[in-house]
Amino acid sequence: CKSTHKVYLKYSAFCNNYSSYVKKNKLTMHITHKPGDRIMVDWDGKTMKVHDRSLNQDVTAYMFVAVLPFSMYCYVEACPRMDSKNWINCHIHAFEYFGGVSRILVPDNLKTGVTEHKKYEDPVLNKSYQEMADYYGMAVIPARVKMPKDKGAAEGSVFSMATTIIGILxxxxxxxxxxxxxxxxxxxxxxxxxxxxxREGSRKSVYMNEEKDFMNPLPEHPFELSEWKMATVQLNYHIQVEKMNYSIPYEYVGKRVEVKLTKDTVTVYYKKNQICQHKRLYGHRNQYSTNEAHMPKNHQLFQWNKERFMNWAATIGPSTVELITLMFSRYKVEEQAYKGCLSILKLSDKYSQARLENACKLALSRLSNPTYKNIKLILESGQDEVKRETERMTNKEDTTYAFTRGTEYYGGKK
Structure with missing residues (x-):
């Protein structure tokens, strides 16, 4: 073309030139792998089926593959979903099958393992996946984006698995x-x-004879799968995770916190610092796990039970203990007695413990079921003090009109 000074080609000529270019530039290189150096993992593109009798339909089974590129020793497992939980559990099962772990773990750039992988930046891993790798002492180096040859061993084993296992079953x-x-x-x-x-031998024989000794040993206990979530501390200083409520120190109200969930525990972090831990709740929804130390001082006063009321009454006196015990015996549900017990015991702040104890004693002697109103009236009218003064005078020896006989009357001598 004279105007653009470019050479135009027919389609056949373009195809011949492009084919020549590919042959020169799209070359492959043999990579020599070190024994026990890395494990390559991936989901297979092919799937199988499991028939669910309850639904009367087939459920897709996704295939996980892990391979040691030196020996080509591989592990395969079927999962109902390609989620983070199944992804990590398959890794744990693969490590147990191999009887050890490698120095490097090479996954693909799937979301269950790699959250973000930019060209000129370090990859951002799924937090649970990173935690698992740290537990086993492995470094995670994902394959480059759109570069399947970076894990050619895994791709090859996937092909072998697809043509054998899936084909047979x-x-x-x-x-x-x-x-x-x-x-x-x-x-x-x-x-x-x-x-x-x-090549001489089999995958297993090469692994056992040449590679296994280079694998790092497994820890004493397998990794416990954890799940990470974000939550906001509510005004009642609790967070809600998986429909359950867990208390947080009240100073963090309104803050966004990270929550680590394992089978048995719930651990809460704020800016990567652990602030509390709870035993995980199971069962019906909306249960509460509350640590009293997480509450403000004025709220801690409302954390009552029968034992606390009885201990408080014991510091006042036996009649008070008897009255509080009587209060609890009136109700089928313990919590129904809390308000009346608290009202009676707090009278000691205004009238003193000694007066409250005497008022309880007086009320018990006169009434079969004394209440807060009866105790309050006794204290307001001062009946407890009159009663105490009467008892004091009765017990005191009165000698005003007593006759005193001398020694002569009893035959005594000087």
């Missing part, structure tokens, strides 16, 4: 994932024990 019907994984386990062991065509 495709005509069988499975009703549970447990039965499917048992069948996969049998075929997987056959695959790992099958002799190489271009």
């Amino acid at each position: 495709r005509n069988r019907t499975f009703f549970t994932f447990e039965s499917l994984n048992k069948a996969i386990y049998i075929e997987m062991n056959k695959l790992n024990n099958e002799e190489f065509q271009k």
